[in-house]
Amino acid sequence: MNRASLFRFMSVFVVVLSAAIIAPGTAAQAQGSGKASNPENLSESIGPLLSILSGNSETFAITAGIDVQIDDRIQHVDARLVRFDSESFDLQLTHSDYSLQIRRRANETAFALPHHKVVFTGAGKLVGDDQLAPGGMAARLIGSGSVVALYAPVILGGDPAVVSQVLTNLIDTEFDSSQNRWQFDDDFSMQFSNQNRNVAIQVDGEHSAVVKIETNLPAMSDVNDWPGYQMVSLERKEIERTLARGVRRAMEILLPSRQLTNPPEQNKTVEHGELRWQDGQRVVLLHGTPEEVGFAHGQLLNKEAQRCIDSVLYTFGTVNTIRNGTWFRNDLDQAYQRLAPFIPEDHQAETFAFAKAMELEPETAQAINVFPELFHCSGFALFGKATVDGKLLHGRVLDYMTTIGLQDSATTFIVSIDGKHGFANVGYAGFIGSVSGMNDQSISLGEMGGHGEGQWDGVPMATLMRRALEECSTLQEVQQLWETNPRTCEYYYVFADGKTNEAVGVMATPDLLKFVQPGEAHELLGEGIEDAVVLSAGGRLKTLRQRVQEKYGKVDVDVAKWLMSRPVAMSSNLHNVLFVPQDLIFYVANASHSEPAANRPYVKMDLEALLKSMPSPTLSP
Structure with a gap:
């Protein structure tokens, strides 16, 4: 089972x-x-x-x-x-x-x-x-x-x-x-x-x-x-x-009240942060130093983050302990000890500040933030001849256990750390790292999990993703970040740059790094498709490739959303994101308790406008 x-x-x-x-x-x-x-x-x-x-x-x-x-x-x-x-x-x-x-x-x-x-x-x-x-x-x-x-x-x-x-x-x-x-x-x-x-x-x-x-x-x-x-x-x-x-928490997930299925849309403002609701989705704007951002995160999303922690550490943790015969929290703490030397000090400072605002033991906040090492997904980038107007469209599907209730803490973060690029991070309350994001330099990223769980002597995947959003201005800089840092487990990525209409697929393990160029054939991905990078696995990959070829040259925003519909998205589909990095626009769909994200409405968000709405300098030069 x-x-x-x-x-x-x-x-x-x-x-x-x-x-x-x-x-x-x-x-x-x-x-x-x-x-x-x-x-x-x-x-x-x-x-x-x-x-x-x-x-x-x-x-x-x-x-x-x-x-x-x-x-x-x-x-x-x-x-x-x-x-x-x-x-x-x-x-x-x-x-x-x-x-x-x-x-x-x-x-x-x-x-x-x-x-x-x-x-x-x-x-x-x-x-x-x-x-x-x-x-x-x-x-x-x-x-x-x-x-x-x-x-x-x-x-x-x-x-x-x-x-x-x-x-x-x-x-x-x-x-x-x-x-x-x-x-x-x-x-x-x-x-x-x-x-x-x-x-x-x-x-x-x-x-x-x-x-x-x-x-x-x-x-x-x-x-x-x-x-x-x-x-x-x-x-x-x-x-x-x-x-x-x-x-x-299991009882909340299985028999949720309206408090979770239809949460009250109450805006909230604290120093260095703001919670807004946009068309039924939670959007949190954070700005300042890492410590200020982390503390505001904990203040704005206390209940949502606690439910996320309970889902991961206690509900999923109990299931994993029964399944494997080892105490899940011990496994997670051991993973963190191996990963910690590769996590930047400013990220650790942000995590500590978040824990302080939540009145948590720092170890709990640290443990929750290595959990994304278990995520699995699909993604694509299409541009040039593949799209209606040649504009790059980057789709990202996150498939991972809606059964543990992470959708209750789904949040789109708009973050501006002093001295770094502003970025959008489509994630979950309590998570510091990133699994889906785009920055103010038109760089967008999505990942897809592979094998190799336990190979944790490197930079956590979600930390590398977050660093790319904060630090990188070009596709080449993103690639260099992966080349020059030790990596964990096996992951596949799609990196895209809307400024230049470039995209690349990535296969990364601790020992191997391969970039798959648009149109390039790969033994795991099949024959190349011109002006396209298409990543998934099994039957989902076959369906996604067929859809891209069927709509080739006709792909616009609506068609791109359709590309991510079931069965390309699994029944465990937590969120879908469509990035239009050239325009700094993105569309987000989150799962509910009864439907995967692919069956839910997308909400359009404007990264540039959201960053400019913050009461501090945001767009980096």
Whole structure:
């Protein structure tokens, strides 16, 4: 099972187990005209399960067999949760490809991965919300960005009569007395048996669970009894913070509220920065020294950056730990230690200032900024005979795991660092580096990830991209930057210069650097196309090449956007950008929770006008 599928599966499990009586999607569909089918009977049916979900039951044991349709096939997981008291519980999840166990006691926590025979352990007292103490856990795991938060006060109140009345008033509800089965709207049902201790749940016709409340509590196991396992000691707060924040963010991603799907468009200004909304997209203007820019970044995008950090370090981090058997944050910290010597001091100063504004440990801000080393994408540059008026058009497709919710922090940055070129950086709150950008010298850049993850003794890809935007005035200077700096992993790039109508494709590894000129054939890219650089992989490359050849000589802005549509863009398409560097114009489309970027509207932005709107000198000479 790949990382995206594993994430989706675990997210569904979290919702089924933690919010089983709230039908996914019902908040958006509730019209207040439901059919009240004996709320007293519903109250009796849900009483035992609600007592567990609300935390009213001090002790309980519950098992679940869950079937979820992922990647066109049914995935099955078995689960068991035992609560011993307000501080202690055991949780076990078993799937054919992975498994996990958590043993939590008052002073110790163990997080075990049976498939890998490794267990992460930590000890000590914990305080605050980022912990797994079962007392009040449900309230701590429901973030404000999840639609579940709307119903949490009712559910956590634990009164079956109130819950049943709310459900029957808000949702079309039908009761089949012969089967003791409740149907909520058309996509959610619950069938009760064994004196309401067994519940069969169906969601959307694709996901199901059979939940059983056990009558006998098993004995409590020793938290450190893991024969044959490799024991890895971590700070307990790191273990529980990762799992708590990871689950909370997963619920926001899977069941987002309007706070995320339709965020309030509130402009904001701080010293050295401004947040604007342009046609539904977040645009942040930053200017000044690196420290001033970093601090303003953290002030303007505090919530968005925190959600981005939670998505990467905790939700994705938990999934990656389960998948690989190594602690993700340790892997990321080790990567940063190898990359840090190659990161410029001014970038590090900006990161520290961002962390200060966010009230974060600097190490957290550093770790989040090496995550783009995992991105994958497509891109093209067309000009001369390939376009309607000969003007260079540079398309850039970023495909990377919309399932982890990075779209919630999508931001176009307009940045002017004192003494450097002003530039546009299409990215995400909390990221200092660049994966898509254009500067005031008509230089535009996009990257495409390859292989070689772990080859990190060089300048991070996103740092090199950012440096090119800040430092380079010509295509030759960009190429020289890559030639004269140690590189990481395997990446492919499209570099373009609107001043000269030049573009080049790039293959870069730590040991190899090759520039692919327009029209040049390449073993990985096929025969050359005159006045074109076309980069992608597999079937996406074939489709992109066919589209370019089909529209050759007729490509304008609208056609160029079409070139980046599905299936050239993957279902995980986070953002698309079309640069028109000669005019310093660019168009941005960001993914939503339900659609990839390629299916979303593009917003036109004028880099020169945005830079000139800042209260300081911006356009470099």
